[in-house]
Amino acid sequence: MKIRNYWNLRDWGASVWESANRPKRVAIALTSIILVALLPFAGASFLATPIAAYDAVLVYPVGIFVLMALGLNIVVGKSGMLDLGYVAFFAIGAYTMAIMGTTTGLNTWEIMPFGIAFAMIAGVILGLPTLRLRGDYLAIVTLGFGEIVRLVVLNSSWSKGPNGIANIPMPPDIGPLKFKLDDQKVFFWVVVIMILLTIWMIRRLSVRRPGRAWEAIRQDEDAAELMGIATLKYKIWSFTLGAAVGGAAGVLYGSKNLFIAPEMFTLNVSILILACVVFGGIGNIWGVIVGATILGYLPDRIRFISDARLLVFGIVLVVVMNFRPDGLLPRKKREKAIVKKGANA
Amino acid sequence: MRLEIKDLHVHYGKIEAIKGISVVVDEGEIVTLIGANGAGKTTTLKTVSGLRKVTSGSIIFNGQDITNVPAHERVDLGISQAPEGRGIFPGMTVLENLEMGKFHRKNRKAEMSDDLDKVYTLFPRLKERASQAGGTLSGGEQQMLAIGRALMSRPKVLLLDEPSMGLAPQMIANIFRIITEINKTGVTILLVEQNAQQALQRAHRAYILETGNVVKEAKASELLNDPAVREAYLGTGAHS
Ligand SMILES: Nc1ncnc2c1ncn2[C@@H]1O[C@H](COP(=O)(O)OP(=O)(O)OP(=O)(O)O)[C@@H](O)[C@H]1O
Numbered sequence: 303m304k305i306r307n308y309w310n311l312r313d314w315g316a317s318v319w320e321s322a323n324r325p326k327r328v329a330i331a332l333t334s335i336i337l338v339a340l341l342p343f344a345g346a347s348f349l350a351t352p353i354a355a356y357d358a359v360l361v362y363p364v365g366i367f368v369l370m371a372l373g374l375n376i377v378v379g380k381s382g383m384l385d386l387g388y389v390a391f392f393a394i395g396a397y398t399m400a401i402m403g404t405t406t407g408l409n410t411w412e413i414m415p416f417g418i419a420f421a422m423i424a425g426v427i428l429g430l431p432t433l434r435l436r437g438d439y440l441a442i443v444t445l446g447f448g449e450i451v452r453l454v455v456l457n458s459s460w461s462k463g464p465n466g467i468a469n470i471p472m473p474p475d476i477g478p479l480k481f482k483l484d485d486q487k488v489f490f491w492v493v494v495i496m497i498l499l500t501i502w503m504i505r506r507l508s509v510r511r512p513g514r515a516w517e518a519i520r521q522d523e524d525a526a527e528l529m530g531i532a533t534l535k536y537k538i539w540s541f542t543l544g545a546a547v548g549g550a551a552g553v554l555y556g557s558k559n560l561f562i563a564p565e566m567f568t569l570n571v572s573i574l575i576l577a578c579v580v581f582g583g584i585g586n587i588w589g590v591i592v593g594a595t596i597l598g599y600l601p602d603r604i605r606f607i608s609d610a611r612l613l614v615f616g617i618v619l620v621v622v623m624n625f626r627p628d629g630l631l632p633r634k635k636r637e638k639a640i641v642k643k644g645a646n647a
Numbered sequence: 648m649r650l651e652i653k654d655l656h657v658h659y660g661k662i663e664a665i666k667g668i669s670v671v672v673d674e675g676e677i678v679t680l681i682g683a684n685g686a687g688k689t690t691t692l693k694t695v696s697g698l699r700k701v702t703s704g705s706i707i708f709n710g711q712d713i714t715n716v717p718a719h720e721r722v723d724l725g726i727s728q729a730p731e732g733r734g735i736f737p738g739m740t741v742l743e744n745l746e747m748g749k750f751h752r753k754n755r756k757a758e759m760s761d762d763l764d765k766v767y768t769l770f771p772r773l774k775e776r777a778s779q780a781g782g783t784l785s786g787g788e789q790q791m792l793a794i795g796r797a798l799m800s801r802p803k804v805l806l807l808d809e810p811s812m813g814l815a816p817q818m819i820a821n822i823f824r825i826i827t828e829i830n831k832t833g834v835t836i837l838l839v840e841q842n843a844q845q846a847l848q849r850a851h852r853a854y855i856l857e858t859g860n861v862v863k864e865a866k867a868s869e870l871l872n873d874p875a876v877r878e879a880y881l882g883t884g885a886h887s
């Protein structure tokens with residue numbers, strides 16, 4: 303495939319990937335993973351963030367944002383449902399970690415499945431009645447759900463209300479790798495592994511039946527139903543998988559932050575993660591990753607201009623969205639067609 | 648096989664769009680519903696395919712009451728709809744659209760190439776355009792795709808909602824010829840049309856709908872010669 307212009311990084315990447323054979327692809331993937339894993343060592347370079355510790359910024363916001371944006375993209379990008387309450391699942395994961403971590407003596411990895419499960423259960427409970435709704439209605443209901451979860455933890459005694467929960471345990475060491483607050487490399491590597499698992503899951507599902515069903519639902523829900531697709535079931539699956547990723551991110555966040563409080567789980571978080579998805583390129587996982595990385599990193603990189611920081615952040619958003627309305631790396635208008643031609647010839 | 652709509656009532660909010668109609672389609676027939684804009688033709692088809700819930704009344708298919716069966720399960724039973732305004736997947740290629748038509752089939756892998764061939768024989772144009780995005784097809788091509796895609800699920804009964812809408816005269820004749828051809832392969836057809844002239848020529852029986860009621864039911868050939876029907880629905884037909 304020809305590269306039409308320098309800005310078309312997506313097609314350039316796709317053409318490199320498609321022309322590569324298997325060993326080459328493994329090499330590309332491994333090199334990229336290693337380069338990403340080495341990022342925490344680049345703290346002395348131009349990447350350094352003033353004021354906030356660079357390695358901490360890589361974990362949160364950057365890493366966690368990427369993870370959450372990937373999860374939200376399953377819902378918004380893949381099956382086309384506007385979810386404005388995604389923070390709820392993040393909060394459920396974080397509170398699971400906080401409460402179980404401070405009361406049961408289980409460690410982060412043992413609590414992780416619970417956090418994911420609770421988020422998924424919440425996803426099903428919310429999804430069953432609401433996913434029959436479409437478009438604006440769904441957006442409003444999910445927005446409400448996000449606020450409800452925040453208000454419940456704000457006003458309950460088991461969640462310690464507005465005081466939040468402190469003394470959440472850190473993850474146990476993995477062999478020689480120790481989790482530390484003043485050096486968060488190991489946290490970062492754990493986030494990277496979770497991101498890789500999420501990418502792997504999404505890619506597998508995308509080329510299989512769920513992915514095709516989601517794509518059909520996104521393009522025309524009635525037509526999808528007429529194809530014999532159980533649209534409600536697939537929408538709930540999409541919603542629940544998104545919730546699972548959000549829950550996992552929440553567990554890790556709780557265990558890294560050691561303290562959580564309701565004010566960390568406001569509507570702003572849902573909006574910001576949605577902005578990551580849209581800014582990067584809704585529906586395209588590489589775009590979403592780039593978008594979340596930039597939107598997570600930029601505010602901390604330019605922290606030295608303090609008050610003007612949010613203004614600059616806003617200007618960047620507006621300018622980029624003006625020039626690239628479909629995001630930095632938009633999804634292909636015709637995803638898969640090129641690959642499929644060969645497969646069916 | 649027999650499709651039976653019994654005393655159907657359908658509401659949109661408080662407005663009653665279908666006010667108690669009964670329609671029967673027997674195996675092997677082409678039955679057409681004709682009527683003015685807003686008469687309730689599309690609504691009727693949607694309740695048969697399951698996209699709309701009924702207020703009261705029932706839909707019997709093959710002796711089974713399917714009134715409360717969800718739409719996607721009706722496809723398994725053999726009901727397939729090419730929706731009004733085509734409803735193709737604009738971002739998928741022609742081939743992918745056709746493949747979607749088989750999404751629910753258990754042995755879709757084994758059937759795929761045979762059924763693609765059948766659709767391509769009916770609509771050679773679709774074969775030429777196999778790798779083109781559905782959304783970039785012309786109106787007529789999209790109509791072919793919608794019908795072809797509906798056939799991929801090997802329906803017993805095919806529901807067609809205004810297949811001639813927006814087509815050039817030549818193309819209209821062509822689509823109706825193909826509908827007859829599909830019917831001859833053993834597929835029962837329930838056809839909704841504005842183009843009463845063509846529909847009545849092709850159909851065995853017809854129902855005339857007016858604001859949610861069936862006002863007439865007869866053999867298509869009879870209606871074609873009925874002065875009142877000619878006056879109301881074939882007014883423009885006389886010129887062609
Ligand atoms: N989604 C909807 N909400 C509210 N009213 C609707 C809806 N869809 C259809 N109606 C109303 O129901 C009635 C029947 O509509 P329907 O689409 O079945 O007519 P039709 O016979 O298919 O017309 P046409 O020939 O124009 O396609 C109309 O009065 C229409 O306004």
Ligand SMILES: [Mg+2]
Pocket residue numbers: 688689690731808
């Ligand atoms: Mg209609």
